[in-house]
Amino acid sequence: MDTKQIAYSRFTEIGLPKPRNDDWFFFPNAVLKNILVQPVTESSSESIAKEFDLGVETEKNIAALIPLIQTRKAFVKKIPANEQETGILKARDDFSHTLFHIQKGADVSLEILDNKNEHDFTAERLDFFLEENAQLELFFCNPPQKHNLQFRHIRIVAAANASIKILGVQQNTGCYRQSFDLFLNGEDSTVDFRLLNKLEDDTEAHYHLIIHHNAPHTKSNQLVRQILNGKSHVSYDGAVHVGKDCTEVNSAQLINNILLSEEAKVSIKPVLKIYHDDVECSHGNTCGELDAESLYYLQSRGIDAKKAEDILLQNFAVNTFSELNSSVGSKRILSAITNRA
Amino acid sequence: MLSIQNLKASLKDGTSILKGVNLTVRPGEIHAIMGPNGSGKSSLFKAISGHPLYQIDSGSVTLNGKDILNLDISERANSGLFISMQYPIEIPGVKNIDFLRMALDSKRAYLGLEKIKDSEFNELMDRYTSLLEMDDRYRNRGVNEGFSGGEKKRNEVLQMAILNPLVACLDETDSGLDIDALRIVARGINELMTPEKSVILVTHYQRLLDYVKPHFVHVLRHGKIVQSGGPELALQLEEQGYDWIGEV
Numbered sequence: 001m002d003t004k005q006i007a008y009s010r011f012t013e014i015g016l017p018k019p020r021n022d023d024w025f026f027f028p029n030a031v032l033k034n035i036l037v038q039p040v041t042e043s044s045s046e047s048i049a050k051e052f053d054l055g056v057e058t059e060k061n062i063a064a065l066i067p068l069i070q071t072r073k074a075f076v077k078k079i080p081a082n083e084q085e086t087g088i089l090k091a092r093d094d095f096s097h098t099l100f101h102i103q104k105g106a107d108v109s110l111e112i113l114d115n116k117n118e119h120d121f122t123a124e125r126l127d128f129f130l131e132e133n134a135q136l137e138l139f140f141c142n143p144p145q146k147h148n149l150q151f152r153h154i155r156i157v158a159a160a161n162a163s164i165k166i167l168g169v170q171q172n173t174g175c176y177r178q179s180f181d182l183f184l185n186g187e188d189s190t191v192d193f194r195l196l197n198k199l200e201d202d203t204e205a206h207y208h209l210i211i212h213h214n215a216p217h218t219k220s221n222q223l224v225r226q227i228l229n230g231k232s233h234v235s236y237d238g239a240v241h242v243g244k245d246c247t248e249v250n251s252a253q254l255i256n257n258i259l260l261s262e263e264a265k266v267s268i269k270p271v272l273k274i275y276h277d278d279v280e281c282s283h284g285n286t287c288g289e290l291d292a293e294s295l296y297y298l299q300s301r302g303i304d305a306k307k308a309e310d311i312l313l314q315n316f317a318v319n320t321f322s323e324l325n326s327s328v329g330s331k332r333i334l335s336a337i338t339n340r341a
Numbered sequence: 342m343l344s345i346q347n348l349k350a351s352l353k354d355g356t357s358i359l360k361g362v363n364l365t366v367r368p369g370e371i372h373a374i375m376g377p378n379g380s381g382k383s384s385l386f387k388a389i390s391g392h393p394l395y396q397i398d399s400g401s402v403t404l405n406g407k408d409i410l411n412l413d414i415s416e417r418a419n420s421g422l423f424i425s426m427q428y429p430i431e432i433p434g435v436k437n438i439d440f441l442r443m444a445l446d447s448k449r450a451y452l453g454l455e456k457i458k459d460s461e462f463n464e465l466m467d468r469y470t471s472l473l474e475m476d477d478r479y480r481n482r483g484v485n486e487g488f489s490g491g492e493k494k495r496n497e498v499l500q501m502a503i504l505n506p507l508v509a510c511l512d513e514t515d516s517g518l519d520i521d522a523l524r525i526v527a528r529g530i531n532e533l534m535t536p537e538k539s540v541i542l543v544t545h546y547q548r549l550l551d552y553v554k555p556h557f558v559h560v561l562r563h564g565k566i567v568q569s570g571g572p573e574l575a576l577q578l579e580e581q582g583y584d585w586i587g588e589v
Contacts, residue, residue, distance in 0.1 A: 292393055297430050299414035300390055300423075301444035301500060302451065308415075311443075315434040322434065 006056045007068035008040040014060060023061065026235030026267045027206045031175055034120045034149050035062075037069055052099065052129055055155070055181075061208070063151035063179050067125035070095035079106040081131075086328055091115040091124045099127040102134040109137040109328040112152075114145060114172070123151040130162040132186065139167040139329030141336040147174035154179070160186030160215070167321060167329045168195045169336060173203045180209040184218035191220045196320045196337070199232035199264075206235045213242040213249045213279075222253040225320045227313055228264035238283075239271035246276050253283040258290060258316060314338075342367050343422075343508045343539065348400035350388040358384045358395070360564035366508060369536040373550055373575060374543045376561035377583050382543040383427055385561065386510045390424045391417055404507065419451035421507030425497040425514050427543075432484040437496065438466065440484045441503050448504060469502040473529045490517030498529045509533075510541045515549035527552030547579040560586055 016032050017024035059065055074097040079085050081103040089098060090113040102108050115122065130136055136156065150172075156164050164182060182191050191211060199205055211220045226234050240251045257266045270283040290312050298308035317337050324330040343366040350359040358381050366372050376382050388395040389402050391414040402410050409417045418424075432440070445465075446456045457465075470479065473495050485493045494514050501509050511530070515523055530540060530553050542553060550558075550572065558574040559566045560583065568574065568586050 291430075293430050294432055296392055296414060297426065297432070298440075300418050300426075301440070302415050302418040302447040302504065303443055304415045304447065305413065307443075307447070311435055312432075315432065319434050 003054065003056060003068055003074075004040050007059075007065045008037075010056055010059055011037060011062060011065045011069060014062065016062065023208055023237065025269075026233075026237065027177060028175065028204050031149050031204075035066070036121075037066060040069060052101070052127070053157075054127060061153065061179055061181075063123060063177060064125060064153040064155065064181070066123045066151065067095050067097045067153065070123065071097040071125075074099060077101070079103060079108055079134075081105055084108075086110070088113050089126065091122070094119050094122040096124045097127070098124070100129070100136075102128060102130045102136060104131045105133045106131075107135045109139075111329070111332065112138060112140040114140075114142040116145070119148065121149045122147070123153075125153045125155070128154075128156040128164075130156065130158045130164070130189075132159045133161045134159070135163045135165075137165040137167070137327055137329045139165075139333055141169040141333045142172070144171040144173060147172055147176045150174070150176035152176070152178045153181070155181040155183075156191075157183040157185055158189040158191070160188060162186060162189045164189075164191040165324075165327070165329065166191070166193045166195075167324070167333050169198070169317075169333055170195065170205060171198045172205070173199075173201050175204040177206040177208065179207070181212070182210070182220075183212045183214060184220065185212075185214045186218075187215045188217045188219075189215065190218065192324075193220070193222045193224075194320055194324070195224045196317050197224075197226040197228075197234055198317070199226070199234055200229045201232060202230065203232040203234075205232070206237075208237045210239045210241060211251065213240065213246050213251065215243075216245070216247045216249070218246065219250045220252070222255075223320060224253075224255045225316060226255070226257045226266060227260065227316065228257065228266060229260040231261070231263045231265075233265040233267070235267040235269070237269040237271070239273065240281060240283075242272075242274045242276055242279050242281070244275045247278045249276070249279040249281070251279070251281040255285045256316070257285075257287040258313070259287065260289070342403075342405060343541075344401070344403045345385075345389065346401045348385075348388070348402060349398040350384070350395050350400075351398055353394055353396055357398075358564055359388055361400070362561070362564070362566055364541075364559065364566060366539045366541060368507075368539055369534075370557065371534065371540045371542065371553060371555045373555040373558045374541060374561050374566075375545065375558060375575060375578055380561045381564040382561050383512050384564075386424045386512050386541075386543070389417075389510075390414060390422060415447065416451070418504075418506075419448045423501050423504055423506035423509045425494075425501060425509065425511040427512040427516070429485050429488075429493040429497055431486050431488070433486045435484050436481055437484050438480040441466070441500060444500065445503055465503055469499055469529075472502070472532060473499055474525050475499060491519060491522045494518055495522065495526060495529075498526050498533075502529065502533050505533075507537070508539045508541065510543075512543045513545070514542070515544055515546065523549065524552060547575050550575050562586065 078101045082105040086109045345364040348362040351357045560568040
């Protein structure tokens with residue numbers, strides 16, 4: 001069987017998520033009725049599954065399977081060893097699958113652009129395989145647009161000394177779910193994940209992330225900041241798995257939320273599964289309003305209430321990324337945040 | 342002129358704090374308010390500036406004849422009221438120089454003036470940072486970010502200098518200052534005083550008043566001004582404390 005057929009077989013096996021499915025607990029499952037997956041009638045022309053393990057046989061996430069089933073043709077690209085590459089990723093169709101093979105020592109920075117979304121349901125999957133010492137920066141900061149229902153699944157497998165940086169600013173409306181499966185399979189591989197959500201109206205934004213520390217001396221950092229207004233609802237289900245024999249793993253997760261309206265809602269689920277004692281893992285979560293004393297201080301200097309609020313929110317947003325070393329992504333994101341203020 | 346008449350104010354939870362404060366501050370005057378801890382000194386400044394934790398129960402506050410209690414916090418500031426905080430807060434990520442310029446431009450917009458020109462603003466900054474012996478680090482750091490207690494107080498006086506208020510209310514500006522810093526800050530306050538402006542100082546100690554000479558000294562106790570006098574009253578308080586002063 002090829003990838004398409006395996007994915008379809010797996011999809012029919014696990015079916016659509018039920019309300020008691022932990023991984024979809026916060027998601028408004030009623031919208032899943034919009035999902036129509038066509039049976040696979042022909043084989044895909046690629047032989048991706050033979051060359052790369054996409055984890056399809058054991059996949060539990062339908063958002064990771066649907067793009068494989070529905071896409072017409074996968075986009076596959078190899079970045080040769082020690083090459084540098086910057087570029088953009090944009091799905092051409094409602095359903096897309098993209099795979100990057102980043103060879104030893106290559107340094108890649110890619111911006112993910114949103115496809116213009118006019119359909120009820122879209123889904124994309126992005127796979128990255130990083131060889132030793134490879135570096136990948138993925139970032140997204142699209143202007144706001146409405147998604148009726150969008151899935152995006154990103155799966156990255158990193159070998160020794162490889163580094164992953166994911167930077168995102170999300171301001172879309174509608175309903176979407178982004179899932180990340182990040183595998184630190186080689187020693188000293190790292191991931192830095194930073195996300196800023198600025199949500200309004202009745203937006204439903206749901207994030208599901210698992211970082212698999214499968215090797216010693218691996219390091220991960222998650223910094224997520226969310227500013228919620230209107231009736232928006234965001235969930236962040238962030239898990240860190242540390243495997244047996246994985247010594248001196250370091251992992252941190254910090255999620256800060258500012259609620260600007262009484263009807264906005266945030267759901268946070270940190271999960272730590274640790275199978276080794278010699279690790280350092282932390283997680284924290286804060287939730288509140290804008291600091292009243294800071295607002296007062298700014299206003300007491302003549303700055304009006306709206307502007308004072310904007311300054312503090314801008315500051316909160318910028319600080320998600322400000323301490324990063326300068327890179328294509330960080331510069332682009334900081335510029336986007338500043339210009340949209 | 343700032344006129345506070347029979348001002349009664351309480352916290353939003355209903356706790357009564359100010360129980361009928363009367364104070365008139367004319368242009369060119371320096372007033373010092375002293376009093377035991379918890380007597381309502383800082384609360385007086387917060388209440389007249391519109392701090393969200395306070396509500397005005399009765400009384401009036403006018404600045405040059407204009408009722409400021411109907412204005413929001415920023416409008417009160419832009420009308421010429423400046424409060425130097427006892428504990429200035431940090432706003433990391435907002436550059437001090439950008440903050441100062443935003444504040445000044447807000448005031449100018451309120452007064453119907455154009456934004457300040459670069460050259461004019463830089464000239465102001467150079468003049469006042471030099472007066473307060475503040476180096477360039479203050480400009481590009483976040484507002485009060487990582488500042489020592491003394492540096493924060495100096496930064497408050499810098500803001501006062503840039504914003505050029507009619508009435509400056511300085512809440513324990515001397516606390517946290519070493520001897521040299523106290524002298525520098527006091528020099529700043531004195532140099533910024535003009536016949537059109539007034540200063541109200543809240544302090545616990547005579548030492549600031551050795552440098553900034555008040556025309557009037559008041560004792561605030563249990564939310565009321567219970568004694569007023571000249572500079573000699575501060576010396577008497579330093580010597581005898583507050584116990585000899587009765588309630589009114």
